[in-house]
Amino acid sequence: MKEPVMPGAVPNPLRNVLDRRLPRIAGPSVLVLFGVTGDLARKKLLPAIYDLANRGLLPPGFGLVGFARRDWVDQDFAQLAYEAVKEHARTPFREDVWRQLSEGMRFVQGELGDDASFDELARCVRQLDADRGTGGNYAFYLSLPPKLFPTVVKQLRRSGLAESEGEAWRRVIIEKPFGHDLESAKELNAVVDDVFPPQSVFRIDHYLGKETVQNIMALRFANTLFEPIWNRGYVDHVQITMAEDIGVGGRAGYYDGIGAARDVIQNHLLQLLALVAMEEPISFTADAIRAEKEKALSAVTLPEDLSRGTARGQYAAGWQGGTPVIGYLDEEGIPADSGTDTYAAIKLGVNTRRWAGVPFYLRTGKRLGRRVTEVALVFQSAPQQVFGQTETEELGANSLVLRIQPDEGVTLRFGSKVPGASMEVRDVSMDFTYGQSFTEASPEAYERLILDVLIGDPPLFPRQEEVELSWRILDPIEEYWAKNGRPEQYESGTWGPSSAHEMMARDGRQWRRP
Numbered sequence: 001m002k003e004p005v006m007p008g009a010v011p012n013p014l015r016n017v018l019d020r021r022l023p024r025i026a027g028p029s030v031l032v033l034f035g036v037t038g039d040l041a042r043k044k045l046l047p048a049i050y051d052l053a054n055r056g057l058l059p060p061g062f063g064l065v066g067f068a069r070r071d072w073v074d075q076d077f078a079q080l081a082y083e084a085v086k087e088h089a090r091t092p093f094r095e096d097v098w099r100q101l102s103e104g105m106r107f108v109q110g111e112l113g114d115d116a117s118f119d120e121l122a123r124c125v126r127q128l129d130a131d132r133g134t135g136g137n138y139a140f141y142l143s144l145p146p147k148l149f150p151t152v153v154k155q156l157r158r159s160g161l162a163e164s165e166g167e168a169w170r171r172v173i174i175e176k177p178f179g180h181d182l183e184s185a186k187e188l189n190a191v192v193d194d195v196f197p198p199q200s201v202f203r204i205d206h207y208l209g210k211e212t213v214q215n216i217m218a219l220r221f222a223n224t225l226f227e228p229i230w231n232r233g234y235v236d237h238v239q240i241t242m243a244e245d246i247g248v249g250g251r252a253g254y255y256d257g258i259g260a261a262r263d264v265i266q267n268h269l270l271q272l273l274a275l276v277a278m279e280e281p282i283s284f285t286a287d288a289i290r291a292e293k294e295k296a297l298s299a300v301t302l303p304e305d306l307s308r309g310t311a312r313g314q315y316a317a318g319w320q321g322g323t324p325v326i327g328y329l330d331e332e333g334i335p336a337d338s339g340t341d342t343y344a345a346i347k348l349g350v351n352t353r354r355w356a357g358v359p360f361y362l363r364t365g366k367r368l369g370r371r372v373t374e375v376a377l378v379f380q381s382a383p384q385q386v387f388g389q390t391e392t393e394e395l396g397a398n399s400l401v402l403r404i405q406p407d408e409g410v411t412l413r414f415g416s417k418v419p420g421a422s423m424e425v426r427d428v429s430m431d432f433t434y435g436q437s438f439t440e441a442s443p444e445a446y447e448r449l450i451l452d453v454l455i456g457d458p459p460l461f462p463r464q465e466e467v468e469l470s471w472r473i474l475d476p477i478e479e480y481w482a483k484n485g486r487p488e489q490y491e492s493g494t495w496g497p498s499s500a501h502e503m504m505a506r507d508g509r510q511w512r513r514p
């Protein structure tokens with residue numbers, strides 16, 4: 001409902017800003033976590049829930065229900081959560097916070113396809129609701145292998161859990177990847193859409209919960225400094241890098257057959273591209289932001305020749321931090337003849353007045369030189385170099401690097417005269433680093449996103465249109481790869497296959513060395 005405006009009242013431009021600074025606290029609610037024994041729940045979700053409680057952002061009567069197949073009771077779940085919190089939480093351990101949280105924790109053992117398991121879950125949730133006074137507000141987090149999403153959504157309806165009464169709400173949180181191509185994404189959406197209204201569906205892309213990713217909009221639209229040069233008149237090209245030093249670890253079952261491009265380009269990297277390429281939204285509402293991201297994604301173009309504008313690889317044995325590591329094909333659970341990519345690089349265009357002709361190079365990979373995610377705008381070189389010698393990393397180009405992780409911040413690189421008698425210019429950096437500029441700590445991405453779901457605040461969650469537009473970009477590339485041989489092997493600990501470097505060299509450019 002719109003707030004009534006007094007006749008003659010002067011609108012206060014700070015109102016919106018002040019509202020955003022108020023502490024945002026979740027109301028009474030129960031969170032049901034499917035897949036609670038999994039990797040994501042243990043490393044990220046359970047610690048994030050504890051951190052929210054520790055920061056006073058969860059109500060005292062908050063309820064948490066874990067669901068998985070193993071033969072556990074409430075105490076086993078509490079023990080798992082305790083260990084996860086001790087190992088991975090960001091805030092210090094406080095006995096009183098833990099006690100209050102664990103009093104509201106329950107475990108339900110069951111099979112997702114089994115009606116009786118869901119009837120037991122419904123009974124447990126309703127009992128917890130009554131005990132803790134959570135007002136019938138339930139959120140369901142699907143931290144599961146993606147093929148199980150439709151089963152759970154259907155079971156939520158069958159068991160009556162999806163249905164709310166009166167003022168109470170129901171929300172469903174769906175982990176990525178949302179489908180494995182355009183067609184399956186549409187099928188999944190049809191199932192979800194049948195059970196939950198669009199405003200109750202929260203599709204998680206945890207990159208949008210990262211402070212530094214949210215800062216892309218602040219950097220662009222809260223300043224006058226960058227926007228005038230944020231276009232084809234000044235930018236030569238954009239590089240978006242998400243490099244990991246880890247291998248596939250214990251996630252073979254999920255990763256093999258999915259690969260690097262579906263795992264992170266379809267979601268995280270295309271969301272970064274959208275935030276860099278989009279126009280300013282007319283407001284910071286979910287609809288306005290999503291609409292601008294969708295326009296940017298609709299304008300994305302593929303390289304004319306996919307053999308020259310894409311590259312993919314698979315890690316072979318090598319060295320990581322001085323330790324020998326095995327190749328992808330020797331990882332546990334990976335078929336010896338797997339053709340799954342663990343590295344992918346793609347050159348895209350954005351066909352708008354702002355970006356026409358500016359290439360966006362996206363790359364991601366596992367077992368690369370180091371863990372780093374960054375967005376680099378590489379600017380055109382000065383029209384003429386009056387100074388004899390320029391020793392620069394990007395051949396004399398200035399760059400603005402948004403350091404998403406680690407060492408979060410922003411770097412501006414430009415040429416400066418080297419002190420001394422000669423007129424030599426060398427690249428230097430001007431740095432903004434979160435840790436040095438703010439005393440406030442950044443919440444973990446999942447902490448922010450879980451809180452937003454419990455509050456019902458949707459701007460940081462992509463809607464179905466964005467998911468579909470991203471699959472439209474990736475599907476032709478995956479089809480091309482499927483028909484054109486195996487990924488090229490690259491040594492672990494290096495910066496990916498030689499075809500990715502050749503792709504840049506053909507354009508007279510090179511990948512940045514992060």
Ligand SMILES: NC(=O)C1=CN([C@@H]2O[C@H](COP(=O)(O)OP(=O)(O)OC[C@H]3O[C@@H](n4cnc5c(N)ncnc54)[C@H](OP(=O)(O)O)[C@@H]3O)[C@@H](O)[C@H]2O)C=CC1
Nearest residue numbers: 035036037038039040068069070111112143144175176177
């Ligand atoms: N791990 C990560 O770093 C990230 C994961 N994600 C996404 O999060 C989701 C979960 O991933 P992750 O935690 O790694 O996966 P895991 O394989 O580690 O965990 C899967 C969970 O699902 C449960 N499960 C599997 N089958 C069934 C079934 N038939 N009935 C009931 N429970 C079942 C397992 O429980 P049990 O075996 O005990 O029954 C386990 O708790 C995926 O969608 C993934 O894409 C997203 C970003 C990062």
Ligand SMILES: O=C1O[C@H](COP(=O)(O)O)[C@@H](O)[C@H](O)[C@H]1O
Nearest residue numbers: 176206242244263264268373405
């Ligand atoms: O979504 C995913 O992200 C993680 C990396 O997340 P980050 O926050 O540590 O950058 C990646 O390892 C995983 O394969 C992928 O599913």
